[in-house]
Amino acid sequence: MPVTRAITLLGLESSCDDTAAAVVRRDEAGASHVLSNVVVGQNDLHRAFGGVVPEIAARAHAEKIDHCVEKALGEAGIGLAQIDAIAVTSGPGLIGGVISGVMCAKGLALATGKPLIGVNHLAGHALTPRLTDGLTYPYLMLLVSGGHCQFLIVRSATEFSRLGGTIDDAPGEAFDKTARLLGLAQPGGPEVQKAAESGDPKRFKFPRPMLDRAGCDMSFSGLKTAVLRARNEVMQGDTIHLADVHDLCAGFQRAVVDVLAEKTRRALVLYLAEKPATPALAVAGGVAANTAIRAVLETVCTEQNVAFTAPPLALCTDNAAMIAYAGIELFEAGQRDGMELSARPRWPLDRASAPMLGSGKKGAKA
Numbered sequence: 001m002p003v004t005r006a007i008t009l010l011g012l013e014s015s016c017d018d019t020a021a022a023v024v025r026r027d028e029a030g031a032s033h034v035l036s037n038v039v040v041g042q043n044d045l046h047r048a049f050g051g052v053v054p055e056i057a058a059r060a061h062a063e064k065i066d067h068c069v070e071k072a073l074g075e076a077g078i079g080l081a082q083i084d085a086i087a088v089t090s091g092p093g094l095i096g097g098v099i100s101g102v103m104c105a106k107g108l109a110l111a112t113g114k115p116l117i118g119v120n121h122l123a124g125h126a127l128t129p130r131l132t133d134g135l136t137y138p139y140l141m142l143l144v145s146g147g148h149c150q151f152l153i154v155r156s157a158t159e160f161s162r163l164g165g166t167i168d169d170a171p172g173e174a175f176d177k178t179a180r181l182l183g184l185a186q187p188g189g190p191e192v193q194k195a196a197e198s199g200d201p202k203r204f205k206f207p208r209p210m211l212d213r214a215g216c217d218m219s220f221s222g223l224k225t226a227v228l229r230a231r232n233e234v235m236q237g238d239t240i241h242l243a244d245v246h247d248l249c250a251g252f253q254r255a256v257v258d259v260l261a262e263k264t265r266r267a268l269v270l271y272l273a274e275k276p277a278t279p280a281l282a283v284a285g286g287v288a289a290n291t292a293i294r295a296v297l298e299t300v301c302t303e304q305n306v307a308f309t310a311p312p313l314a315l316c317t318d319n320a321a322m323i324a325y326a327g328i329e330l331f332e333a334g335q336r337d338g339m340e341l342s343a344r345p346r347w348p349l350d351r352a353s354a355p356m357l358g359s360g361k362k363g364a365k366a
């Protein structure tokens with residue numbers, strides 16, 4: 001699409017445990033720039049509860065979101081007058097948090113007369129490789145985080161085909177639960193990865209759930225039960241040796257890596273059958289930080305002659321720049337929402353596929 005003028009959007013995100021605001025501009029030449037990207041996390045508020053508490057999250061979003069908006073505008077060096085529209089995550093996610101963001105965005109839209117654009121949080125993640133790497137449609141996306149896990153063919157800002165996803169926990173949840181079982185700190189992903197580096201991945205025989213079933217669906221909840229069982233076998237009273245923790249983490253991580261590698265191969269077969277002009281796989285979500293997972297995805301892509309992209313971590317995890325960017329594409333496609341924009345706890349990107357069953361602590365999975 002020919003770009004004739006620069007478009008600048010303010011984006012808001014509050015669907016889980018990060019309150020975020022950002023300003024993104026697409027210039028006259030079509031290049032996108034993140035002018036600011038403010039994220040205020042809530043880990044400290046939820047730590048004592050071992051997971052995200054929706055009511056605490058919602059209250060914290062309502063308290064912090066105005067501050068995030070001010071900071072994002074300040075860092076971008078612009079005022080609301082220079083914004084073309086306000087984009088906000090209007091689902092899916094923890095409903096109290098989503099409502100906080102939508103109410104704030106409506107207030108701003110009403111006060112300034114600027115258009116309001118409701119954005120699907122998953123679309124934000126899925127479109128990020130266009131913001132960071134200028135990927136062209138259609139590309140394959142693996143969204144893998146504490147709240148999501150799915151393969152999507154991204155065809156446009158509004159057309160997505162889900163090839164499969166988790167039927168229970170997201171991988172990040174499995175990493176976090178494994179860390180909890182082994183007395184490691186939260187969030188568990190980085191801790192498990194670190195411990196795995198000194199462990200023997202072959203000592204414990206963990207399952208590779210759903211590899212025996214056709215298709216791209218996955219399951220991770222059984223894996224954490226297997227870790228629990230193996231841990232109980234090696235524990236002596238209340239104590240567990242560090243070497244055992246390392247081996248359990250290495251075995252668990254290898255199982256996740258093997259499942260993601262094989263399911264990615266299958267998703268690529270389906271995607272490549274469509275003969276995309278410039279085949280590419282992008283990965284996003286907090287679990288994309290895992291070096292073993294990145295490495296195996298890169299290998300699978302090299303095998304298939306497919307480009308591999310992983311946006312920088314700050315844009316892989318929950319943020320508002322991805323919402324502002326998705327807002328720009330939707331704005332250009334003519335989307336405008338009014339004061340009737342509602343917050344949706346569930347909002348599958350692919351309307352043709354049945355909703356996924358999985359819905360863990362961090363909310364719906366599709």
Ligand code: KG4
Nearest residue numbers: 145146147172187188189190286287290317
């Ligand atoms: O995308 P994200 O920041 O937000 C939510 O989904 O809420 O993802 C957070 C998740 C957590 O479960 C965390 O343990 C996981 O990403 N994570 C990792 C790593 N770094 C973060 N999992 C595995 N390995 C890592 N290095």
Ligand code: ZN
Nearest residue numbers: 125145147318
């Ligand atoms: Zn997310």
